[in-house]
Amino acid sequence: MYKILYNIRMNVGIYCNRETKKYKPVCDALFALLKKKRIAYTVFETVDAIGGADVLVVLGGDGTILKAAIAAGRLGIRVLGINAGNLGFLTEFEGEQVAEAVALLQGPAATERRSVLEVRAGGQVFYALNDAVFQRGYSAAADDNVVAVTAHIDGKKVDEFVGDGVIVSTPTGSTAYSLSAGGSILTPDIAAFILTPICAHSLHNRPIVFADSSALSVRLSEGAALSLFCDGKFVLSMGGGEEAVLRKAPFSVEFLKRKDSNFFDKLLFKLNKWSK
Numbered sequence: 001m002y003k004i005l006y007n008i009r010m011n012v013g014i015y016c017n018r019e020t021k022k023y024k025p026v027c028d029a030l031f032a033l034l035k036k037k038r039i040a041y042t043v044f045e046t047v048d049a050i051g052g053a054d055v056l057v058v059l060g061g062d063g064t065i066l067k068a069a070i071a072a073g074r075l076g077i078r079v080l081g082i083n084a085g086n087l088g089f090l091t092e093f094e095g096e097q098v099a100e101a102v103a104l105l106q107g108p109a110a111t112e113r114r115s116v117l118e119v120r121a122g123g124q125v126f127y128a129l130n131d132a133v134f135q136r137g138y139s140a141a142a143d144d145n146v147v148a149v150t151a152h153i154d155g156k157k158v159d160e161f162v163g164d165g166v167i168v169s170t171p172t173g174s175t176a177y178s179l180s181a182g183g184s185i186l187t188p189d190i191a192a193f194i195l196t197p198i199c200a201h202s203l204h205n206r207p208i209v210f211a212d213s214s215a216l217s218v219r220l221s222e223g224a225a226l227s228l229f230c231d232g233k234f235v236l237s238m239g240g241g242e243e244a245v246l247r248k249a250p251f252s253v254e255f256l257k258r259k260d261s262n263f264f265d266k267l268l269f270k271l272n273k274w275s276k
Helices: 023-036 062-074 095-106 263-274
Strands: 003-005 012-016 041-044 055-060 078-083 109-114 117-121 124-128 131-136 147-153 156-163 165-169 192-198 208-211 216-223 226-230 233-238 243-248 253-257
Touching: 012 023, 012 062, 023 055, 023 095, 055 062, 055 095, 062 078, 062 124, 062 253, 078 095, 117 131, 117 226, 117 233, 124 131, 124 226, 124 233, 131 243, 147 165, 156 165, 156 192, 165 216
Parallel strands: 012 041, 012 055, 055 078, 078 253
Antiparallel strands: 003 109, 109 253, 117 124, 117 243, 131 165, 131 226, 147 156, 147 216, 165 192, 192 208, 216 243, 226 233
C-alpha cells in the first residue's frame, strides 16, 4: 500500500558507503545536482549521527541501506536508496538515475512502510529489517555441531528444527537469505513473517509463514552454540536452553517510492540478474 505525498519540501540527509565501486561518480553527480537545485543537505558520516532530516538519501547497495534503515525508522525519517553497489534490491534508483531521484525529492512521491523485527535475547534488544538468523556455531571439541532449535508461536509449539539453524524473515528479507534457503517470497505489504529452516535434517521441516501480530520464541534445545545475526551482523551467542523472543517492532521503515514503482518488475529484474 502506497501513501502519496504532494509538494513536500524535505530536509535532506545523505548517508554514503564510500567503499562501493560506483560511489564517487554517483556521489559527485548527486551533490552537484542538489547544489544546482539549491536543495540544502547534510551528510552523515556514521549511522549514529543520523537525525534532523525528513528523508535520508542512501548511496550504496542493500547492505548500506540495512545499516542506516533502523536508525532512520526509529526517528521517523523516510529512506530513499540510490544504488551505488551491485544488486540494490532495496534501492529505488540506479546510480545513473540521480536526476530522477532528485526530482522525486521535489515533487509528488509515494511512501511504503516496511515492517521490522524486534529480537529480545541475552537481556538485550536488537532490530532487523531483513532477518534474524540463528545459525549453528562451531566447536573443535564437539562431536556433532548440528543444532536442535525448538520454535513456539504464541506459546504453541511449532516444531523442533534439527540442522544448521533457522531464519526469521520479514517480507523485506524474504528475497534475501530466506529465499536462498527455500523460503517463500512475500510482497512488502503482507502482515507476516517467515520461519525458514537452514539445511534441515528432516524433510518434514518446512518454511512457515505466520502473522506478524504473533510472538515467536526460539530456543536452543541441544547441540553446539547458536550464533545470532541481525541483518547479517553478528550480535551474540546462545547456549543450550537459552531463548530469544521475536515480534514486530513498534516502528517501521518508510521508503520513498516513485508513484509507478512496481515490486514485481523489480523482483523479475533482480531475479534474472541473480540467475546469470
